[in-house]
Amino acid sequence: MAVSNSHITILTLNVNGLNAPIKRQRLANWIKIQNPSVCCIQETHLKCKDTKRLKIKGWRKIYQANGEQKKAGVAILISDKIVFKATKIKRDKEGHYIMLKGSIQEELTILNIYGPNAGAPRYIRQVLNDLQRDLDSHTIIVGDFNTPLSILMTYRRT
DSSP states (O other), rough: OOOOHHHHHEEEOOOOOOHHHHHHHHHHHHHHHHSSEEEEEEEOOOOOOGGGGGBBTTEEEEEEOOSSSSSOOEEEEEEESOOEEEOOOEEEETTSEEEEEESSEEEEEEEEEEOOOSSSSHHHHHHHHHEEEEEOEEEEEEEOOOOHHHHHHHHHHH
């Protein structure tokens, strides 16, 4: 049974790889303890064919972006405790971002970004430019940007 709350809780975590079963179990336990509405994960290191590895009890809505190699990778997990209806999903082929648009009581867009180790500010700026039509005042941007925020602000001004 889904319960409607007056607020949502979004947690984000860089997991530095989820190929080991013990790390997936630790993640599942952490999520269970924290009890968020939405959990955004970066650096899953899962391949496209490994999407089943993120299954967690109570979290059937799992949206992922993975590449062909075991690197990068992002995911957005939505708790079964909330009512969510996805209306649009955009992801890149390398697994550096996923954008999920839908409704949790009202329209909401979640953008989860894992910036590449080299050239992250330029990459993030490009992603934001590419997705600008989908981003609005109801957008939440989370992730591991792999750069100081002060550098991102410099790029924003140019």
